Amino acid sequence: MPGIFGGVGCPPALYEALRADFAATYGKSEAVHTAGGMLGGHAFGSRSALHVAPGGGHFAVDGELSIYRLAEDFARGDAPCFYRLRSGELDLEPTCKGNVAAIDPRSGAWHLATEWTGSFPLYYCVVDGGLLFSSRLRPLARITGASVDLIGILEVLERYWTLEGRTHFKDVRRLLPGQILRYEPAGGRLSVRETSGLWASASPGETDGNRDVVEQAWSTLGGAVRRSLPAPGRHAVMMSGGWDSRTLFAAMLEQAGPDRLLAYTHGDLGSRELGLVERICRWAEVALHREPLGEAIYDLGALERGFARVENVLFPHWHRAGAVLAEAGVSSVSAGVYGEVLGGHYGPSMVLGGTRKMAAVAAGLLGRSVGSANGHHAARDFLFTRRAAKPWYLAPAAWDGVPDPAASVNADIEAALRRL
Known part of the structure; x- marks a missing residue:
């Protein structure tokens, strides 16, 4: 499993700890001290995750096999760029099938970008005013001493994954599909920009009427x-x-x-x-x-x-x-x-439970729709948590420390729906 890691503006011992963890897990890792921080990664086989762009500035990639070939060819100047730095912002090209961490050689800003499907995880956190990031969650949480986020745990148990960038640990976030993070070391400013148009309808000019x-x-x-x-x-x-x-x-x-x-x-x-x-x-x-x-x-x-x-x-x-x-x-x-x-495999019968699940399966077999005709209203009806019961294996004291679990989960679901 490949991955990337790094950081800037933090104590150097944190970068070294991330590099040591990657090397111990995979047997090797690449890393370079650059722009006041460290950038590194691990790639498939003999390929490299870490490169220097033709215009200067290091970048690292993590994703499908194709992204490593693109990165190598781009670094040699033999292929078009698969990401662009324009007016201080980074944007990914459609050919980029994975995540990119890149440093702007002009401004010194660090950029983290995920493509629209978000198939490959990328986590980040702010530590002592600096930025740390990693494709793997647990090393980041362990190195920073992050505490467990019980709402994140509940979402995993109920939804099989966390929502709205939340993770299993407090203050450690996941960069969501199509999001691009920009961090300015000089002022410690961090911003996250949305770029995904995955679920948007094609405009008339985007389809070829002759085909x-x-x-x-x-x-x-x-x-x-x-x-x-x-x-x-x-x-x-x-x-x-x-x-x-x-x-x-x-x-x-x-x-x-x-x-x-x-x-x-x-x-x-x-x-x-x-x-x-x-x-x-x-x-x-x-x-x-x-x-x-x-x-x-x-x-x-x-x-x-x-x-x-x-x-x-x-x-x-x-x-x-x-x-x-x-x-x-x-x-x-x-x-x-x-x-x-x-294709709709993950439809109503996959997210509902109890008698509502039985009704959804029956409706599907009869070829009937379930819920509101309005997509957002139907999603809320299917996904919202009506009550959150304490898992039997969780200590009562820990559960009592979460004021309103159902409201917290529903707020994350609502925020996720707003991104569509």
């Missing part, structure tokens, strides 16, 4: 696939019987050909869905690895590595897939997770 929409979407998907492919290596695709993985599989087949592809599926090897995957791969003449959900998934050493590197093992079978595919010599892996989001 079929499906053709345009397929061409765009093909371009994304090409960027994700390793130059000489083999690529894997996580396969199921669903439309999202099959669409991605078709694009991979067109761009890479069957010889460079390896399909991977896991689950009940005798199930109807895995049988469908086998038929698809036989038709396409693509090799298929079938992995049972056995005891290997819960190997203690693998779980410990997952916690240290990724900080959660919510889906241990995906961690197992990474280990198996690495042993098979695969250079990169793609999955159709975004298809599940855009």
